[in-house]
Amino acid sequence: MAVPTIYFKLISYWKEKDQIEQKIISENLKAFRLMVSGSAALPVSVLEEWKKISGHTLLERYGMTEMGMAISNPYRGKRKPGYIGQPLPGVSIRLADERGQSNCCSRVLRVKFK
Numbered sequence: 292m293a294v295p296t297i298y299f300k301l302i303s304y305w306k307e308k309d310q311i312e313q314k315i316i317s318e319n320l321k322a323f324r325l326m327v328s329g330s331a332a333l334p335v336s337v338l339e340e341w342k343k344i345s346g347h348t349l350l351e352r353y354g355m356t357e358m359g360m361a362i363s364n365p366y367r368g369k370r371k372p373g374y375i376g377q378p379l380p381g382v383s384i385r386l387a388d389e390r391g392q393s394n395c396c397s398r399v400l401r402v403k404f405k
Contacts, residue, residue, distance in 0.1 A: 299337055335372040
């Protein structure tokens with residue numbers, strides 16, 4: 292689990308290596324069961340580059356530090372790049388401004404960071 296900046300730095304590190312070292316790193320990354328990005332918007336370019344390097348589509352989530360797990364892309368199934376996912380079962384999400392006024396519906400099905 293890491294923030295997007297860490298994945299950006301890992302990609303940069305991988306690119307500095309020669310082809311043999313890149314292959315070794317990529318093969319080792321394939322053994323991971325799950326890779327998560329959270330706490331900030333993940334640029335789609337980073338998600339796509341990391342998939343090429345590791346063979347994994349990062350699981351984008353939101354709320355891990357702020358409130359415990361609240362919103363997530365599916366662990367199994369298709370993940371939509373650039374989206375933090377849907378509220379987990381039993382969670383309802385409301386978007387509000389600084390005065391607490393709702394800007395949207397009481398349950399957001401998709402939240403996209405640009």
